Amino acid sequence: MIALAAALLLAAQPAITLDGTPGQGAAMTGRVPPGTTLTLNGQPVAVAPDGAFLIAFDRDAGPAATLLATLPDGRPLVRTLAIAPRAWRIERLPTLPRVSQPSAEFQRRRAPELAQIAAARDKASDAQGWRQRFVWPASGRISGLFGSQRIYAGEPGAYHSGVDVARPTGTPVAAPADGVVILAASTPFTLEGNLLMIDHGMGLNSAFLHLSRIDVKPGDRVAQGQVVGAIGATGRATGPHLHWGMKWHDARIDPLLLAGAMPQ
Numbered sequence: 583m584i585a586l587a588a589a590l591l592l593a594a595q596p597a598i599t600l601d602g603t604p605g606q607g608a609a610m611t612g613r614v615p616p617g618t619t620l621t622l623n624g625q626p627v628a629v630a631p632d633g634a635f636l637i638a639f640d641r642d643a644g645p646a647a648t649l650l651a652t653l654p655d656g657r658p659l660v661r662t663l664a665i666a667p668r669a670w671r672i673e674r675l676p677t678l679p680r681v682s683q684p685s686a687e688f689q690r691r692r693a694p695e696l697a698q699i700a701a702a703r704d705k706a707s708d709a710q711g712w713r714q715r716f717v718w719p720a721s722g723r724i725s726g727l728f729g730s731q732r733i734y735a736g737e738p739g740a741y742h743s744g745v746d747v748a749r750p751t752g753t754p755v756a757a758p759a760d761g762v763v764i765l766a767a768s769t770p771f772t773l774e775g776n777l778l779m780i781d782h783g784m785g786l787n788s789a790f791l792h793l794s795r796i797d798v799k800p801g802d803r804v805a806q807g808q809v810v811g812a813i814g815a816t817g818r819a820t821g822p823h824l825h826w827g828m829k830w831h832d833a834r835i836d837p838l839l840l841a842g843a844m845p846q
């Protein structure tokens with residue numbers, strides 16, 4: 583009798599609950615019965631022992647995504663999510679930019695830097711920051727929006743892959759959520775300068791670029807709000823600012839949607 587009541591109760595509950603709004607560059611958390619396996623557009627999605635999970639959508643994702651759950655009893659459940667498009671800030675310039683040939687020195691250094699970044703992203707940790715409401719690593723004027731793009735004489739340039747916060751060199755940078763340090767550049771990278779990357783678990787990670795100082799090392803556990811470094815202008819930067827990029831697996835996502843409005 584108790585088992586029947588429990589089964590009825592379970593049947594009455596939606597098997598997939600989602601928190602958040604699907605959209606380009608957005609992340610959502612959700613919950614399924616423990617033991618459920620999950621895919622998003624055919625790619626496996628990790629499910630925590632308590633049934634919680636995280637999904638996110640690339641800047642150019644859409645117009646729909648398919649979430650397929652296979653419940654512990656084998657029942658399949660499909661949810662189709664409409665991915666709302668966003669109006670990215672696009673700037674059209676009439677002429678092509680002057681292209682400078684990358685130097686031999688740049689080309690020699692770049693490949694190992696990209697390999698280090700890829701190796702860091704491949705590191706999975708048991709960090710639980712993905713469950714938290716993210717906070718801004720530094721507060722200040724937003725000087726660059728995620729997803730913005732320049733089009734030169736009809737040729738699209740690469741879009742801006744993070745959000746920029748303009749503050750003076752030395753301004754502390756705090757961890758936006760709990761995590762594990764997966765990369766802390768020991769020497770400045772050509773473009774990113776002093777680069778710090780933090781894994782928040784479940785394939786979600788943050789990258790902080792152009793730092794003047796890094797206070798943590800690979801493998802360190804960091805707590806939300808903990809100072810991990812300071813703003814700078816190292817690498818390719820025209821002035822001191824924090825560039826905060828976020829990825830969920832291969833999807834580039836908008837940190838602003840996780841951290842919410844900039845506090846005054």
Ligand SMILES: [Zn+2]
Pocket residue numbers: 726742743744745746824825826
């Ligand atoms: Zn930037």
